Amino acid sequence: MGQTLNVIIIDKEETSRNIIKSYLSSVEDISVIGEFYDFDLGYDFAKDNGRCLVLIDVSQEQDKSLSLIKKLKENNKDAFIIALSAKTSTETIIKVMRAGAKEFLNKPLIQSEFTETLNELKSEFENTEIPDTCKIISTFSNKGGIGKTSIAVNLAVELAQISKEKVALIDLNLQLGDVATFLDMNPPFAMDYIANNIHNLNEDELLKTMSKYKNTSLYVIADPLNIDNSKDITAEQIKNLLAVLKKTFSYIVIDIGTNIDSKTIAALDSSDLILLIAIVNLPAIRSTQRCMDLFNRLGYSSDKIKLVLNRYMENEDIKTSDIEEVVKQKVYWKIPNNYLTMMSAINKGVPVNEINSESNIALNYKDFASKVSDYLITQKLNKNYGKRELKI
Ligand SMILES: Nc1ncnc2c1ncn2[C@@H]1O[C@H](COP(=O)(O)OP(=O)(O)O)[C@@H](O)[C@H]1O
Numbered sequence: 001m002g003q004t005l006n007v008i009i010i011d012k013e014e015t016s017r018n019i020i021k022s023y024l025s026s027v028e029d030i031s032v033i034g035e036f037y038d039f040d041l042g043y044d045f046a047k048d049n050g051r052c053l054v055l056i057d058v059s060q061e062q063d064k065s066l067s068l069i070k071k072l073k074e075n076n077k078d079a080f081i082i083a084l085s086a087k088t089s090t091e092t093i094i095k096v097m098r099a100g101a102k103e104f105l106n107k108p109l110i111q112s113e114f115t116e117t118l119n120e121l122k123s124e125f126e127n128t129e130i131p132d133t134c135k136i137i138s139t140f141s142n143k144g145g146i147g148k149t150s151i152a153v154n155l156a157v158e159l160a161q162i163s164k165e166k167v168a169l170i171d172l173n174l175q176l177g178d179v180a181t182f183l184d185m186n187p188p189f190a191m192d193y194i195a196n197n198i199h200n201l202n203e204d205e206l207l208k209t210m211s212k213y214k215n216t217s218l219y220v221i222a223d224p225l226n227i228d229n230s231k232d233i234t235a236e237q238i239k240n241l242l243a244v245l246k247k248t249f250s251y252i253v254i255d256i257g258t259n260i261d262s263k264t265i266a267a268l269d270s271s272d273l274i275l276l277i278a279i280v281n282l283p284a285i286r287s288t289q290r291c292m293d294l295f296n297r298l299g300y301s302s303d304k305i306k307l308v309l310n311r312y313m314e315n316e317d318i319k320t321s322d323i324e325e326v327v328k329q330k331v332y333w334k335i336p337n338n339y340l341t342m343m344s345a346i347n348k349g350v351p352v353n354e355i356n357s358e359s360n361i362a363l364n365y366k367d368f369a370s371k372v373s374d375y376l377i378t379q380k381l382n383k384n385y386g387k388r389e390l391k392i
């Protein structure tokens, strides 16, 4: 049993309040502690009720209801507010969210959507110490030698550079990963130690245990030094590790191995964005198609998966449109083929921007990182701004 979530309903219509109550009765650990016809009475009650969920209808007297949401947010920071409205326009949604509502739902309420939102909010309510701001990005392909590690490493370096926020880079190639080598690091602690001890480490200790890359905000978790230790790492540990890292980091970049096992699936499930890496040749495209099939079977939505073409060269026999047709996915980004810069970076153990920050590939990675970060921020906004797409 989770913590009980106290709910307050503020809605002028009795029928509507009754529908809400009947839908709420199918959600566990919910207790309706007040229902109000009048905005002011509802506000007075909600402002003194600490952590609670306030469902407020904003269809009528919009200005009044918006100022109530604003006031409530100011006077009870622990109130979670869901706005309900029979009138839907992007304008209304933006106004309501800016005022401080956490969600916006259309009326008439659809029971499944309502219950789903409630359950999401409940788990957030139970874990409010976890800020919902961390974004997890994975690089994936079921083939080796495609550029997963190069992309994970260079993207993580650029994300740290442009955001100045803490970025974690995790090597999930638990046997013979390359991340530490690509950055010429010798981490004293690796995935096996960190996964085993994650719950005993406070934030400072965690950051000391992970390896900081030079003078940046990038921290690395490498694959175990001893291959034997990698088999003891479980999918559950990976999930726990990510959940704890989310409290400290703004971005987590995972270089996922080619094996499709429970650990890979745990990492893919936890990802906000999966960069599916392909190169332009037939076997690679076929593998990419198979990965897409897998993602469909796993039930991932298409906005979680982005197709990235690595080592891209213009004028190839296979056109981008051919790939898009076969893979049934638009190409999101193309990384140019630049073998010399890439090889030199790998051999020296540095990101490409340290070899030549003006090279086509270094500039491409910088733009790629901005695009990915903008995309993830918009995704979060869309999620928070209700269940529909918001064009920003
Ligand atoms: N954009 C690129 N241009 C040229 N060579 C690349 C590029 N990206 C990666 N490579 C090369 O491809 C090889 C495989 O890259 P790697 O990142 O190790 O792939 P994976 O992790 O998928 O096995 C490396 O030798 C690397 O130098």
Ligand SMILES: [Mg+2]
Residues within 6 Å of the ligand: 145, 148, 149, 150, 173, 178
């Ligand atoms: Mg690799």
